[in-house]
Amino acid sequence: MALDKELLEVLACPQCKGPLEYREAQDQLVCHACRLVYAVRDNIPIMLIEEAQPLQTG
Amino acid sequence: MIDSLSRTNSLVRESFAPVAANYRRSRRHGDPVELRRMLGLLAPTGAERVLDIATGGGHTAAALAPFVRTVVASDLLPEMLVEARELFRAAHIRNARAICADAHSLPFAEGAFDLVTCRCAPHHFADPRRACSEVVRCLRQGGRFYLNDCGVPEDPAAGQFANEVERIRDPSHVRALSVAEWRRELEGAGLDVSLAREVPGSYSLPEWFDQIAAPPPTRARVLERLAGAPSQVRKSFTIDLTPGREVFSTLRVEAVAVRG
Numbered sequence: 001m002a003l004d005k006e007l008l009e010v011l012a013c014p015q016c017k018g019p020l021e022y023r024e025a026q027d028q029l030v031c032h033a034c035r036l037v038y039a040v041r042d043n044i045p046i047m048l049i050e051e052a053q054p055l056q057t058g
Numbered sequence: 059m060i061d062s063l064s065r066t067n068s069l070v071r072e073s074f075a076p077v078a079a080n081y082r083r084s085r086r087h088g089d090p091v092e093l094r095r096m097l098g099l100l101a102p103t104g105a106e107r108v109l110d111i112a113t114g115g116g117h118t119a120a121a122l123a124p125f126v127r128t129v130v131a132s133d134l135l136p137e138m139l140v141e142a143r144e145l146f147r148a149a150h151i152r153n154a155r156a157i158c159a160d161a162h163s164l165p166f167a168e169g170a171f172d173l174v175t176c177r178c179a180p181h182h183f184a185d186p187r188r189a190c191s192e193v194v195r196c197l198r199q200g201g202r203f204y205l206n207d208c209g210v211p212e213d214p215a216a217g218q219f220a221n222e223v224e225r226i227r228d229p230s231h232v233r234a235l236s237v238a239e240w241r242r243e244l245e246g247a248g249l250d251v252s253l254a255r256e257v258p259g260s261y262s263l264p265e266w267f268d269q270i271a272a273p274p275p276t277r278a279r280v281l282e283r284l285a286g287a288p289s290q291v292r293k294s295f296t297i298d299l300t301p302g303r304e305v306f307s308t309l310r311v312e313a314v315a316v317r318g
Binding site: 003004012013015038042044046049 | 064107128130134136139140155156157158159160163164165166167168170171195
């Protein structure tokens with residue numbers, strides 16, 4: 001199930017507080033400024049800096 | 059401070075992940091009298107976007123949800139959020155969402171919420187001032203913060219005693235604050251405090267121990283510490299150690315603060 005629009009409007013990167021890109025197909029939220037990827041597991045965004053993965057280039 | 063934050067967060071995970079379901083079922087966390095009092099104080103209009111920090115079993119979020127537009131229920135532990143969603147499902151609540159987040163680094167845009175709530179959790183925060191600053195950032199101007207947590211008396215010796223007892227039971231307990239201490243934290247973060255008061259609080263010890271699955275040696279150490287409470291400290295609490303119905307009565311802090 002996709003995250004709803006109202007939730008996506010208020011979500012921000014916990015590190016820089018900037019906007020996130022929602023990649024629905026991959027269940028991910030991406031902060032391009034911090035180059036971090038936050039997972040969405042079982043429809044729960046895991047917005048913890050220490051659990052974010054580095055954004056792969058290319 | 060980063061080390062202290064991650065150490066505290068690790069202790070919180072160790073203490074609560076295995077017993078998350080107990081917090082959905084907890085009578086203390088779901089106390090209808092306390093939740094009705096919160097609703098009376100906040101008097102939501104139905105239009106509010108609410109953030110409930112450290113939602114645990116989801117009781118605060120569930121109490122507010124029928125009376126507001128949306129509730130975001132956040133918690134450090136996904137295990138707690140699974141329980142909170144179960145509570146929402148059972149109560150037919152459809153306007154609450156679960157987000158895994160650390161209260162010290164909230165993943166929300168500035169001014170995103172009209173109301174922020176936090177019950178029964180700030181005593182686990184390594185840095186309450188930083189958590190309050192995050193609340194301020196996430197509130198719109200004029201938005202309100204409702205806080206309710208276990209508290210301690212203003213007397214420093216009594217406060218230290220209560221925190222020591224709490225830490226024996228739960229190593230992830232950092233520090234419960236007095237009303238005056240909370241007022242300083244809230245005002246220091248830039249909030250205008252409209253209410254800050256003590257309300258009665260009481261632990262029925264068998265239930266209090268069972269909730270966190272405290273092992274027998276831990277229970278024995280707590281009872282021993284309570285039995286040995288110095289007389290000048292004892293007068294701040296009700297301590298009844300009658301076997302089978304042990305009670306430790308202390309106090310809670312309740313506050314409402316506004317982002318000016």
